[in-house]
Amino acid sequence: MKKLINAPDTVVTDALAGVAAAHPGLVVDVENKVITRAGGPKPGKVGLVSGGGSGHEPLHGGFVGYGMLDAACPGEVFTSPVPDQMLLATRAVDGGAGVLHVVKNYTGDVLNFQMAAELADDEDIEVASVIVNDDAAVEDSLSTAGRRGVGATVFVEKIAGALAEQGADLSAVAAVAREVNERSRSFGVALSPCIMPAAGKPTFELGDSEIELGIGIHGEPGRHRGPMRSARELAAVALDAIAADIALDGDLLVMVNGMGGTPLLELYVMYHEVSEYIRARGGRIARNLVGNYITSLEMQGFSVTVCGLTGELTRLWDAPVDTPTLRWGR
Amino acid sequence: MDTEVFRAWIVSAATVIQANRDHLTQLDGAIGDADHGIHLDRGFAAVTAALDGADAAAGSHPATPGAVLTLTGSTLISKVGGASGPLYGVAFRRAGKALGTAVTVDLPALGEALEAALAGVQQLGAAREGDKTMVDALAPATRAFGKAIADGAPAAEALSALAEAAAAGAAATISMQARKGRASYLGPRSVGHEDPGAASTALILAALRDVVAR
Numbered sequence: 005m006k007k008l009i010n011a012p013d014t015v016v017t018d019a020l021a022g023v024a025a026a027h028p029g030l031v032v033d034v035e036n037k038v039i040t041r042a043g044g045p046k047p048g049k050v051g052l053v054s055g056g057g058s059g060h061e062p063l064h065g066g067f068v069g070y071g072m073l074d075a076a077c078p079g080e081v082f083t084s085p086v087p088d089q090m091l092l093a094t095r096a097v098d099g100g101a102g103v104l105h106v107v108k109n110y111t112g113d114v115l116n117f118q119m120a121a122e123l124a125d126d127e128d129i130e131v132a133s134v135i136v137n138d139d140a141a142v143e144d145s146l147s148t149a150g151r152r153g154v155g156a157t158v159f160v161e162k163i164a165g166a167l168a169e170q171g172a173d174l175s176a177v178a179a180v181a182r183e184v185n186e187r188s189r190s191f192g193v194a195l196s197p198c199i200m201p202a203a204g205k206p207t208f209e210l211g212d213s214e215i216e217l218g219i220g221i222h223g224e225p226g227r228h229r230g231p232m233r234s235a236r237e238l239a240a241v242a243l244d245a246i247a248a249d250i251a252l253d254g255d256l257l258v259m260v261n262g263m264g265g266t267p268l269l270e271l272y273v274m275y276h277e278v279s280e281y282i283r284a285r286g287g288r289i290a291r292n293l294v295g296n297y298i299t300s301l302e303m304q305g306f307s308v309t310v311c312g313l314t315g316e317l318t319r320l321w322d323a324p325v326d327t328p329t330l331r332w333g334r
Numbered sequence: 335m336d337t338e339v340f341r342a343w344i345v346s347a348a349t350v351i352q353a354n355r356d357h358l359t360q361l362d363g364a365i366g367d368a369d370h371g372i373h374l375d376r377g378f379a380a381v382t383a384a385l386d387g388a389d390a391a392a393g394s395h396p397a398t399p400g401a402v403l404t405l406t407g408s409t410l411i412s413k414v415g416g417a418s419g420p421l422y423g424v425a426f427r428r429a430g431k432a433l434g435t436a437v438t439v440d441l442p443a444l445g446e447a448l449e450a451a452l453a454g455v456q457q458l459g460a461a462r463e464g465d466k467t468m469v470d471a472l473a474p475a476t477r478a479f480g481k482a483i484a485d486g487a488p489a490a491e492a493l494s495a496l497a498e499a500a501a502a503g504a505a506a507t508i509s510m511q512a513r514k515g516r517a518s519y520l521g522p523r524s525v526g527h528e529d530p531g532a533a534s535t536a537l538i539l540a541a542l543r544d545v546v547a548r
Contacts, residue, residue: 057415080376082367083416111515112416115458119411119420141519147511148518202372207363220519222367227521 005204012201016058016080023065027328030068037085038093039065040075050168050177051075051097054106054161055090056113057082059200060221062329063157063298069327070334072165073106081200081301082222084112090120094129102130102174104181106160108153109137110222132174134181136160138309140189140245141218141227152220155259155309156188158297159321162330166323180320184311189249191218191242192307194263195232198223198300217241219307221263221300235270239277242308252282255290255313257321262306264299271295274306282310291321297329335439335489339545340399341385344406347541348378354537361530365517370418370530377414377422384409399439403447404430417515418531421455421468428454441483441492448476448496459514466512466524468531475500475539493543500539504532 009015017034024032031040045051054064055077064076074097079085094103103124107117114135121131138156142148164181172180194216197206200223207223210216215238218227233241243252260275262268275294282289290313298307313321324333351358351374358371384405388395396402407426410419432450433439439447452472461467463474478499482492507529512518517529 079415080373082369083373083414084419086412086415086419088412110417111459112419115417115420116415143521147513148521149514149516152519200367200369203359203363203368207368220516222516224367224516225520225523227519227523 005199007199007201009201012204015201016078019058020078029326030065030328033092036092037078037089038075038096039068039078040093040096041068041070045074045097045099047099048101049099049171050101050174051094051099051103052106052161052165052168052177053077053090053093053097053103054157055079055085055093055117056108056110057084057222059301060298062296064161066329067158067161067327069325071169071323071325072161072327072330081202084110084116087116087119087123090117091123094120094124094131095127098129102132104164104168104174104177105131105133106157106164106181107133107135108157109135109150110152111149113153130174132178134160134164134178134185136185138185138188138190139220140191140249154192154221155190155261155298155307156185156311158259158293159188159257159309159311160184162325163317163320166320166325169323184317187250187317188309188311189246190307190309191245192220192226192263192305193217193238193242194219194226194300194303194305196265196304198264198303200301215305218245219305221298223300223303235273236277239274239281239308243278243281243310246308246310247285250310250312252285252287252310254287255318256282256287257291257311257313257317258282258289259293259297259309260306261293261298261309262296263303264296265302265304266296266306268295271306274308278308290318335399335444335546336437337397337399337402340402340439341396343542343545344385344402345382346545347538348382350537350541351375351378351534354534358530358534361528361533364527365512365520365524366530367516369416370534373414373416374418374422374534377410377419380413381406381409398433398435398437400430400433400435402430403427403433406430417459418534421459421531424454424458425451425472441489445476445480445483448472448479452476461514464510465514466507466510466517466529466532467514468529468535470507470510470529471500471503471532471535471539474503475535490547493546497536497540497543500536504528504536507532
């Protein structure tokens with residue numbers, strides 16, 4: 005294993021020290037692993053807290069700032085943070101208007117955030133939770149833990165964060181977060197596994213011409229293994245799965261996301277194929293993101309996320325944002 | 335069984351988890367995200383440190399079996415993360431609470447603590463037997479233990495029944511398709527692999543048998 009680290013045990017805290025050094029607009033509690041906006045809570049503004057395992061950067065710490073998250077709690081690599089972190093973050097961002105927890109639908113994240121919300125309730129901090137579950141690869145049925153939360157998390161954090169910045173109350177911010185989640189679906193493909201620093205070896209074995217279809221974001225195998233194929237064919241596999249759940253017409257917000265080890269050159273090849281597919285279906289990509297936004301360490305591959313926009317959602321997407329990763333309009 | 339037995343159990347469980355760190359991680363690699371052994375080892379290392387720390391601080395030594403288990407659970411919740419942190423944490427905390435402030439624990443009380451742990455795990459994780467989770471080890475183990483003590487078995491025999499039922503339950507997860515947790519995303523591909531949470535549960539319960547048999 006070759007990685008740019010000092011030691012596997014300190015990779016998360018060493019990276020947080022780097023985040024602190026790079027971004028003076030953030031307050032980084034390296035010991036407790038909590039990233040908050042500088043300046044403390046804004047009185048009367050709903051606070052937004054998210055968190056999850058590390059290894060998905062820039063999610064979530066890269067989305068802390070004006071118009072998006074107020075705090076992020078990174079856990080160990082691919083492991084949910086603990087309730088203590090989430091409680092610290094919740095306290096730190098509560099400006100008296102309550103706090104929204106944005107939770108990706110993984111058993112660990114859901115359980116730990118649930119415990120944190122109970123602890124916050126004991127302190128009379130009002131908490132609402134939104135579970136993001138947009139992965140079209142997983143059937144939402146009793147035979148699974150439900151659809152995973154993947155790319156739509158970025159959309160939820162941006163749009164709910166914009167509404168919170170405009171002074172909306174907790175129920176309205178939670179409602180728009182749920183609306184974005186319901187209107188969004190994602191599908192991911194891996195060309196390679198990834199290597200967790202603590203494990204030191206690939207998360208799974210994959211033949212030279214094999215790919216994993218329907219992956220999550222934790223280096224786990226997907227729903228199916230299949231042969232490698234062209235970008236055009238892979239775009240069709242991903243969008244066929246998404247189109248089975250949501251309509252691809254009207255104004256759409258589309259993200260072509262790299263899993264961490266994919267050249268931007270290839271992501272733009274994918275974006276072209278995705279946009280051609282959607283155009284052929286009568287959709288219009290009104291807004292887009294192309295790049296690495298929710299990753300699995302150095303995994304090669306991509307995911308596509310599509311959200312059906314409304315005028316209001318477009319307005320909130322366009323609202324000013326100032327974070328390490330997304331920055332416009334301000 | 336007194337406080338020292340329960341402390342010895344937890345310390346022994348930590349040793350066993352450490353020895354099986356790579357094995358549990360490999361099981362998780364087949365159907366999860368290849369980290370179960372890593373995080374559980376990290377958590378139990380924190381638990382033994384907490385027990386030691388509690389030793390050092392005058393007066394805060396966990397004075398009862400219940401206090402040992404409650405401290406174990408709280409530490410796992412605070413240190414592990416993921417799903418296994420809250421699930422094991424709640425299991426140990428519920429067991430600790432069930433034991434109350436008793437200074438020694440008899441077999442029926444231990445049986446009630448196991449029932450409480452199982453109920454806590456099922457309430458939090460909403461898993462049933464057959465879902466390919468730690469419940470598939472803990473539930474049959476709890477039943478086997480209850481049956482053994484109802485039949486008047488001595489401690490060593492009842493704890494052997496507990497550990498053997500847990501191991502058999504873990505082995506039975508190999509043929510199951512996961513309906514909870516990260517392995518459920520694999521659908522039919524989850525069949526043919528032992529559930530890592532059931533495997534670690536069997537290891538922890540075997541450590542209890544071995545400590546009492548010593």
